[in-house]
Amino acid sequence: MHTAIQVENLTRVFNQRGRAPFHALRGVSFDVSYGEIFGLLGPNGAGKTTTIKIMSTLLLPTSGCATVAGFDVEKDYTHVRPLISLISGGETSGYGILTVEEQLWMFSQFYGMETPLARARIEEYLKVVGMWDSRRQQMNRLSTGMRQKVNLVRGLVTDPKVLFLDEPTLGVDVEASVIIRSIVRDWVQEKPERSVILTTHYMAEADELCSRVAIINHGLILANAAPSQLKQDLDSRAHYEITVDRLDGKQFDLITAFMGEGNDLVLGADKVTNNPMLVAHLMHESDIVRLITALAGQGVTLEYMRKLEPTLEDAFLKMVGRRFEDEEAASPVS
Amino acid sequence: MKKQLLLFLRTLNARAYVRIFGQMREATWVVASVLGGFFTMATYIYLYRTLGTGSEFSGLVVLGGFMTPFFLNVLWGVATQLYWEKEMGNLELMLVSPAPLSAFLVGLSVGGAMHTMLRSLSVLFFGIAVFKVKFTVLHLPLALLVFLVTLFSMYGLGIVFSSLFLYHGRDAWRTADLVMEPTSVLSGTYFPARFLGLGLLGIAALIPTTLGLDALRQLLVPSFTVRVLDWRWELLILIGLGLVFAFIASWALRSVEYKARRDARLTLRWQ
Numbered sequence: 001m002h003t004a005i006q007v008e009n010l011t012r013v014f015n016q017r018g019r020a021p022f023h024a025l026r027g028v029s030f031d032v033s034y035g036e037i038f039g040l041l042g043p044n045g046a047g048k049t050t051t052i053k054i055m056s057t058l059l060l061p062t063s064g065c066a067t068v069a070g071f072d073v074e075k076d077y078t079h080v081r082p083l084i085s086l087i088s089g090g091e092t093s094g095y096g097i098l099t100v101e102e103q104l105w106m107f108s109q110f111y112g113m114e115t116p117l118a119r120a121r122i123e124e125y126l127k128v129v130g131m132w133d134s135r136r137q138q139m140n141r142l143s144t145g146m147r148q149k150v151n152l153v154r155g156l157v158t159d160p161k162v163l164f165l166d167e168p169t170l171g172v173d174v175e176a177s178v179i180i181r182s183i184v185r186d187w188v189q190e191k192p193e194r195s196v197i198l199t200t201h202y203m204a205e206a207d208e209l210c211s212r213v214a215i216i217n218h219g220l221i222l223a224n225a226a227p228s229q230l231k232q233d234l235d236s237r238a239h240y241e242i243t244v245d246r247l248d249g250k251q252f253d254l255i256t257a258f259m260g261e262g263n264d265l266v267l268g269a270d271k272v273t274n275n276p277m278l279v280a281h282l283m284h285e286s287d288i289v290r291l292i293t294a295l296a297g298q299g300v301t302l303e304y305m306r307k308l309e310p311t312l313e314d315a316f317l318k319m320v321g322r323r324f325e326d327e328e329a330a331s332p333v334s
Numbered sequence: 335m336k337k338q339l340l341l342f343l344r345t346l347n348a349r350a351y352v353r354i355f356g357q358m359r360e361a362t363w364v365v366a367s368v369l370g371g372f373f374t375m376a377t378y379i380y381l382y383r384t385l386g387t388g389s390e391f392s393g394l395v396v397l398g399g400f401m402t403p404f405f406l407n408v409l410w411g412v413a414t415q416l417y418w419e420k421e422m423g424n425l426e427l428m429l430v431s432p433a434p435l436s437a438f439l440v441g442l443s444v445g446g447a448m449h450t451m452l453r454s455l456s457v458l459f460f461g462i463a464v465f466k467v468k469f470t471v472l473h474l475p476l477a478l479l480v481f482l483v484t485l486f487s488m489y490g491l492g493i494v495f496s497s498l499f500l501y502h503g504r505d506a507w508r509t510a511d512l513v514m515e516p517t518s519v520l521s522g523t524y525f526p527a528r529f530l531g532l533g534l535l536g537i538a539a540l541i542p543t544t545l546g547l548d549a550l551r552q553l554l555v556p557s558f559t560v561r562v563l564d565w566r567w568e569l570l571i572l573i574g575l576g577l578v579f580a581f582i583a584s585w586a587l588r589s590v591e592y593k594a595r596r597d598a599r600l601t602l603r604w605q
Binding site for chain 1: 337340341344345347348349351352355356357359360422423424426427428429430431432433438594595596598
């Protein structure tokens with residue numbers, strides 16, 4: 001069996017007193033294989049958390065079905081729960097009066113773990129996140145980043161098959177975010193029967209971690225593919241940014257004519273040096289050689305050149321028609 | 335089956351641990367609650383002495399002071415607890431885990447009762463030491479049995495209320511505040527419950543502290559005669575109440591979990 005999670009035509013409607021029902025999910029379908037980090041990417045209110053809540057047995061779907069490790073999340077939820085862990089960003093769970101060690105032990109007991117095994121895993125993972133020395137510190141004295149590392153350890157100690165990460169780096173500083181991402185990546189690679197569902201609205205995080213990403217907006221999945229595929233589908237042309245020492249209008253027209261139809265060149269100025277800057281959208285990767293030759297032929301010296309890679313943000317923009325932040329601002333749920 | 339039982343016991347133990355050891359770290363709170371209980375008790379003892387009532391009234395007040403921390407623990411530490419767990423973000427994690435909700439609540443009840451015991455015994459000790467109150471120890475084992483059955487019944491009621499309070503959401507605090515004083519009065523914490531009269535006693539008997547305290551007073555306070563019923567009947571009623579509360583609590587917890595999954599509202603903060 002290779003499917004850790006299967007979601008079919010999932011819908012969820014929230015009835016709100018005195019207001020029209022809110023359709024959080026409108027027929028979401030996807031599957032996740034073992035060994036995979038699968039990303040649900042979308043702005044606030046897109047339906048990411050609702051999907052995670054249904055998969056983690058916290059919420060019933062209005063229609064459709066979802067299975068985790070072959071168990072129906074609605075009917076067989078008692079079989080699903082021992083196999084999963086949920087970690088949310090900005091989480092303040094647990095009890096401030098407990099120490100880090102006590103808190104992690106307490107949560108391990110809610111999964112029926114034997115204390116010696118729990119203590120061994122707590123030590124192992126606290127060392128991994130660099131918090132072994134803080135094990136006797138009270139939870140209410142920890143910084144946000146430290147607290148989130150403890151939350152991550154809490155999720156890993158029980159050795160789940162499926163780990164749900166709901167915005168795990170929300171409000172966490174860069175260093176802690178890097179550590180969390182690195183641990184998640186290593187953890188899923190450690191055993192083949194593990195998988196991770198990550199919801200995030202940090203595009204770069206999804207790009208870095210996920211083998212596949214589903215872009216979700218207004219309760220609908222707009223795309224489901226590898227991040228590289230999503231970016232490739234966006235535009236097959238090669239994009240370059242080239243800063244030169246000088247380039248007048250006449251020279252630019254000559255070079256444009258030389259490159260031919262299908263290769264678009266835009267002339268601007270570098271924001272820092274104010275030198276001429278060419279943005280080239282080329283039909284083929286190899287056209288860059290012709291462009292550099294043409295520039296050299298005009299006696300122009302190259303100062304700086306970089307290849308422009310499309311981002312998931314660009315993919316989102318193409319699919320939704322608005323930038324991610326604009327979509328968040330317009331979302332009914334903030 | 336064995337696995338389920340172990341899961342239940344481990345969850346119970348872990349949740350009780352927070353109550354027993356975690357709260358010991360808040361020493362000022364422990365001291366404040368002991369002093370608060372002592373001074374309330376002292377007020378009533380001085381009042382009865384001013385009125386020239388018999389010495390048995392001082393004894394019944396000390397027992398009332400002994401039981402009050404348990405009553406407060408049931409109300410603020412059990413009945414409102416699911417609501418606070420939700421506010422702290424723990425309820426979601428409790429529901430996602432394989433442990434049943436009842437294990438958490440039994441755990442915090444056991445932990446709460448053990449933690450409260452320290453405060454209650456302190457109040458009892460100060461009552462005996464400062465006011466020279468005398469108790470008979472002839473029926474101590476029976477009194478202990480009545481006390482444990484009363485706790486079972488009280489905490490059972492607390493678990494029933496925890497589901498109700500969770501469902502009421504933000505009103506939980508006000509509801510707890512609202513029921514605290516009337517329940518204290520109806521329980522006859524600082525006076526013999528028989529003085530409530532038959533009509534009110536019918537309602538008061540549903541609160542385990544009423545009959546529990548009355549039975550304890552019969553067994554421990556010499557010359558206490560203003561009883562509600564014979565302590566044996568009161569013990570039987572308390573056992574019955576405990577079983578009924580346990581049954582309702584089990585049903586209510588299943589029901590509240592289903593509603594939590596159906597409506598989403600119950601697991602979301604600030605709802």
